Structure formats: C-alpha cells, structure tokens
Amino acid sequence: MKILLNNIDLNEALFDKSNIGFVPTMGSLHDGHISLIKKSLKLSNKTIVSIFVNPKQFNNNDDYKKYPRNVKKDLRVLKSLKVDFVYLPGVKDIYKSVNKIKIKLKKQDKILCAQYRKGHFEGVIEVMTHLTKIINPSKIFMGEKDFQQLLLVKRYIEKNFKSKIISCKTIRDRNKLALSSRNILLKKNDLSKAGKIAKHLIIFKKRLLNKKNLKNLIFMKKNELKKKYDIKIDYLELRNTKNLRLTNKIKNAKIFVAYYINKVRLIDNY
Amino acid sequence: MKILLNNIDLNEALFDKSNIGFVPTMGSLHDGHISLIKKSLKLSNKTIVSIFVNPKQFNNNDDYKKYPRNVKKDLRVLKSLKVDFVYLPGVKDIYKSVNKIKIKLKKQDKILCAQYRKGHFEGVIEVMTHLTKIINPSKIFMGEKDFQQLLLVKRYIEKNFKSKIISCKTIRDRNKLALSSRNILLKKNDLSKAGKIAKHLIIFKKRLLNKKNLKNLIFMKKNELKKKYDIKIDYLELRNTKNLRLTNKIKNAKIFVAYYINKVRLIDNY
Numbered sequence: 001m002k003i004l005l006n007n008i009d010l011n012e013a014l015f016d017k018s019n020i021g022f023v024p025t026m027g028s029l030h031d032g033h034i035s036l037i038k039k040s041l042k043l044s045n046k047t048i049v050s051i052f053v054n055p056k057q058f059n060n061n062d063d064y065k066k067y068p069r070n071v072k073k074d075l076r077v078l079k080s081l082k083v084d085f086v087y088l089p090g091v092k093d094i095y096k097s098v099n100k101i102k103i104k105l106k107k108q109d110k111i112l113c114a115q116y117r118k119g120h121f122e123g124v125i126e127v128m129t130h131l132t133k134i135i136n137p138s139k140i141f142m143g144e145k146d147f148q149q150l151l152l153v154k155r156y157i158e159k160n161f162k163s164k165i166i167s168c169k170t171i172r173d174r175n176k177l178a179l180s181s182r183n184i185l186l187k188k189n190d191l192s193k194a195g196k197i198a199k200h201l202i203i204f205k206k207r208l209l210n211k212k213n214l215k216n217l218i219f220m221k222k223n224e225l226k227k228k229y230d231i232k233i234d235y236l237e238l239r240n241t242k243n244l245r246l247t248n249k250i251k252n253a254k255i256f257v258a259y260y261i262n263k264v265r266l267i268d269n270y
Numbered sequence: 271m272k273i274l275l276n277n278i279d280l281n282e283a284l285f286d287k288s289n290i291g292f293v294p295t296m297g298s299l300h301d302g303h304i305s306l307i308k309k310s311l312k313l314s315n316k317t318i319v320s321i322f323v324n325p326k327q328f329n330n331n332d333d334y335k336k337y338p339r340n341v342k343k344d345l346r347v348l349k350s351l352k353v354d355f356v357y358l359p360g361v362k363d364i365y366k367s368v369n370k371i372k373i374k375l376k377k378q379d380k381i382l383c384a385q386y387r388k389g390h391f392e393g394v395i396e397v398m399t400h401l402t403k404i405i406n407p408s409k410i411f412m413g414e415k416d417f418q419q420l421l422l423v424k425r426y427i428e429k430n431f432k433s434k435i436i437s438c439k440t441i442r443d444r445n446k447l448a449l450s451s452r453n454i455l456l457k458k459n460d461l462s463k464a465g466k467i468a469k470h471l472i473i474f475k476k477r478l479l480n481k482k483n484l485k486n487l488i489f490m491k492k493n494e495l496k497k498k499y500d501i502k503i504d505y506l507e508l509r510n511t512k513n514l515r516l517t518n519k520i521k522n523a524k525i526f527v528a529y530y531i532n533k534v535r536l537i538d539n540y
Contacts, residue, residue: 003273005349051342071341072321072358079275088342 001079004048004087007134013085014135019045022137022163024128027051028068028181029077032171036141037081039168044139048085049078050131055091057123063265068184087135094130101126103156111244112148112256113267116234124149125156132161139163145170145178147254147269148244170268176202178268190261197229197259198268205255205270214238214248218255225259234258234265271349274318274357277404283355284405289315292407292433294398297321298338298451299347302441306411307351309438314409318355319348320401322364327393333535338454357405364400371396375422381514382418382526383537386504394419395426402431409433415440415448417524417539421514440538446472448538460531467499467529468538475525475540484508484518488525495529504528504535 004010014020021044023036033049040047051074058064071088078086103122105114114121132140140163142150154165171179175195186194204221208214215238222236236257240247247253258267274280284290291314293306303319310317321344328334341358348356373392375384384391402410410433412420424435441449445465456464474491478484485508492506506527510517517523528537 003345005345069339069342072339072360075273075275075358076360088345090342090346 001083002085004085007093010087017046020137021047021139022135023049023141024131025051026053027074028070029074030179032143032179035171036168040141046084048087049083050087052089054127056126057120059117059119068181101129121152128153128157132157132163137163139166141166141168143168182264185264193229194261194266201270208250232260271353272355274355277363280357287316290407291317291409292405293319293411294401295321296323297344298340299344300449302413302449305441306438310411316354318357319353320357322359324397326396327390329387329389338451371399391422398423398427402427402433407433409436411436411438413438452534455534463499464531464536471540478520502530
C-alpha cells in the first residue's frame with residue numbers, strides 16, 4: 001500500500017494506471033467504507049482511497065472541528081484490506097487549483113439536507129469535482145446512506161467526467177443503525193436510542209406497504225418519534241428515489257430522515 | 271519517506287541499516303520535535319520518527335483521549351523534512367511483546383512529575399524500552415523540556431541498551447513559552463498567560479544568580495505566581511540537574527515548574 005501525501009506523489013503513482021476505483025472518504029472508516037472498498041477492489045485494477053475532511057462541506061465550523069479523525073487506525077485498516085493507494089491530501093492539494101469552481105444547486109434540489117445544511121452539497125460537489133479531476137478514476141464508490149449526496153454527485157460528476165458513480169448498499173450495525181463516522185460521537189445510551197429509531201422506522205416502512213394517505217401517516221409518525229425519543233427531527237419524508245420529489249406512492253420511494261440526538265445529526269433512508 | 275504501519279514493515283525497512291537516529295514522539299509535531307529531527311538527520315545515516323500516543327504513560331484516561339492528534343499534518347511535516355522512516359505502530363505492535371516489562375521507580379525518583387502523575391514515568395520507560403528493542407537505534411533524540419523524563423530514560427536505556435540518548439535544547443515560541451503539543455489545548459488568553467509565566471520565571475531565574483536563601487525566594491515566588499496568574503502549581507523547585515535533588519545552590523541547578531491553566535498541565539525548566 002502506497003501512501004500519497006500530495007499531488008506530486010499522486011500523479012507519480014497513477015500516471016500509468018487504468019481502471020482506477022476511487023473511494024472518497026473523510027476517514028474514521030467503518031464497515032460501510034469497507035464494503036465500498038471491497039467492491040472497488042473487486043471491480044478495479046487499482047483502488048485508491050482518499051481521506052480528506054473537507055472543510056467546505058461543513059456548514060458549521062464546530063461540526064468540522066469535532067468531526068472524528070483517526071488516520072492512524074484508518075491506515076491500518078486500509079493496509080489490511082490491501083488497498084493500493086491511500087491519498088491523504090492537504091487542503092492546498094485540493095483547493096489550490098487554478099480553476100476555481102462555483103457550484104450552485106438548482107432551486108428544486110434545495111430539499112432534505114440541502115435545506116438544513118446550507119452550502120453542504122455545494123461543498124461536497126466541489127471537492128468531488130477536484131478529486132475526480134486529480135485522480136481521474138473509472139469508478140467512484142459511494143454509499144446509499146447519503147442518498148441525496150449520491151444522486152447529486154452522480155448527476156454532476158457523470159455529466160462532466162467519464163467516471164461512473166457506483167452506489168453501494170447501506171451497512172447497518174446489529175441494532176439496524178446505519179453506520180456513520182458520526183456514530184462514535186454518540187454516548188452509549190444515545191447509540192442504543194438511535195438503533196431503536198432505526199428499527200422503529202424499518203417496521204413502520206413495512207407497514208406502509210398496503211396503506212393509503214401515506215403523507216398523513218408519516219406526519220403523525222414524525223410527531224410520535226419526536227415525543228417518544230425526545231429528538232429534534234429536521235425531516236421525515238417519503239420521496240421518489242429517482243428525482244427526490246415528495247410522493248404519496250410507495251413504488252420507487254424511500255423514507256428519508258434526518259434528526260438530532262444530543263447535537264449529533266444522523267441521517268438515514270429506508 | 272517510508273511509512274511503517276507495523277513491525278513487519280519496520281523490520282523489513284531497518285534490517286540492513288546502521289547508525290539509525292530515532293526520534294520518539296506522540297505526534298502533533300511542533301518546532302521542538304523538528305529540532306530533534308534535524309539533529310538526527312545531521313548525526314545519523316537513517317532517521318526514524320515514531321508517532322505513538324502511549325496509553326500507558328497517561329495517569330488519566332481523559333487526558334489520553336484529549337491528547338492532540340494530527341497524524342495527517344504530521345506526515346506532511348515529516349515528508350518535508352525528508353525523514354527516512356515514520357513508524358506508526360498500533361498498541362499491539364508495542365505491547366504484544368512476549369517479554370512483559372515491569373518498571374519500578376526508586377523511592378528517590380518519585381519527585382517532581384513522578385509525584386503528581388502516578389505511573390507516568392513507568393509508562394514512558396516501558397514504551398521506550400519496547401521501542402528501543404524494536405528499532406535498535408544508535409541514537410535517541412529527546413528534548414530538555416521534559417527534563418526528568420530525559421534523565422530517567424537516559425539512565426534506564428543506556429544501562430540496558432547500546433543506544434545513546436542525545437538531549438536537545440528546549441524550543442520556545444516568541445513569548446518564551448516552551449513548545450509542547452499540549453499548547454494547542456490552551457485558549458488564546460491562556461496561551462498568552464503561559465507566555466507571561468515563562469517570561470516571569472526567566473527573569474526570576476536571572477535575579478537568583480546573586481541571591482541567598484534561594485529556597486525561601488522560590489517558595490515566595492510560587493505563592494506570588496499562584497495569585498498573580500490564578501493557576502494551580504504542582505511544584506516550583508530548584509534542583510540539581512545531575513541527580514534532581516533539591517538544592518539551595520544555583521550551580522548546576524534548574525528551576526522546575528509544573529502548573530495547570532484551565533486543566534491543561536504545563537511543565538518547564540529554566
């Protein structure tokens with residue numbers, strides 16, 4: 001495994017490589033990342049994993065500072081997976097580019113997390129654009145837990161580059177909580193509460209299958225969850241998985257949720 | 271620069287190397303570390319820097335968790351210095367050794383920080399023993415800021431190994447505060463307060479040169495500092511630099527201080 005600390009290292013390592021699989025991460029790797037990496041190792045000649053906590057996608061500086069970092073452990077995990085390259089860029093490697101990019105979301109995209117985290121997806125698309133330019137991968141592997149991110153990045157990157165976005169299933173812990181680097185910020189009680197909420201919504205989702213007036217049922221469920229678990233909910237909505245429009249039909253739809261437990265923001269979809 | 275993530279990598283990298291200079295660190299590198307590294311680069315054929323936040327030398331688990339970590343930036347710094355090897359061991363690489371070590375400080379060594387941080391130096395000597403065995407360096411570079419650590423490690427390591435401990439001058443910031451990875455934990459106000467305390471003690475030290483009854487002057491100074499800067503002082507003592515015994519003579523002596531600003535413990539010597 002080669003560790004690339006800057007773009008000179010990176011260019012040297014990749015210049016004669018083809019069919020590169022790329023797994024972009026912010027580190028603090030969990031089994032979700034590992035599933036992406038294993039898929040890349042299977043489908044690509046060479047796999048590169050980046051670890052970069054992207055300041056531009058945090059709408060809150062405190063959140064950026066508190067975002068978990070554990071590069072040493074991450075390197076150990078990546079080595080054990082036999083990843084070919086790890087790219088550990090500094091902020092300057094990504095953003096000192098001559099070509100400044102200005103991303104603007106369309107009005108109809110300012111929904112779900114885009115509504116609650118101003119500038120977040122603009123930051124994600126910007127960093128993904130720079131990373132894709134620098135690495136020029138054939139495939140980029142991303143998880144479905146961040147579903148809105150996946151769709152937006154897929155749309156933007158596949159429009160502007162030859163790279164294909166490969167989406168990968170959400171990985172859950174034994175309590176059904178979707179794996180996230182942020183889970184480490186939860187206290188033990190809150191972690192088990194988050195698991196209960198996930199189970200609760202998985203059961204709720206199944207019950208929706210033969211119900212009508214879904215909008216109303218979801219609205220009531222939102223209030224129930226708030227009270228039952230004492231959480232702040234940004235949104236709980238049923239949306240079409242192709243265009244993310246609000247829907248009342250179960251077909252091609254997912255329930256999207258974002259909520260806070262003790263200041264830690266968690267998202268998921270079912 | 272080669273990054274060694276485990277002992278297999280390490281043994282492979284070092285097996286044919288001689289005159290190895292070793293700089294043990296807990297990361298969050300500052301100009302103090304850099305001065306050690308530069309000295310090693312000058313005096314050794316190959317320089318290896320370890321980054322290992324040693325759990326055994328923290329007498330307080332919260333302190334261990336809060337200890338600043340910034341491996342990515344550290345790697346960038348080490349690369350720019352053209353260090354040959356960086357050793358990033360996991361806890362198991364250090365402590366899975368078959369030969370368990372039991373370090374016991376002598377009663378006369380249980381002074382200064384040894385008195386206030388139970389088990390700290392035992393942990394330091396233990397990790398230094400393992401590291402020295404694993405790396406087998408000709409020279410180990412350590413800073414004088416941690417003077418008691420330097421003396422204890424020197425005594426223990428040079429007794430049991432062929433490696434020589436090379437001591438290096440304390441590096442200070444422009445406010446005269448001794449550089450420490452912990453300084454990053456200080457708020458801006460507290461950082462400037464720590465600088466004032468350092469300057470205060472440097473002036474005090476000079477004034478001691480032609481004074482008598484130093485013990486009493488130091489006792490009074492301790493009380494003055496406590497009140498003036500609103501700090502908790504573990505110790506402020508004049509001790510001989512060879513054997514660390516309390517002394518009343520300025521010759522071959524240093525003033526040793528350990529104090530807390532807002533729960534951050536700082537040490538220094540003059």
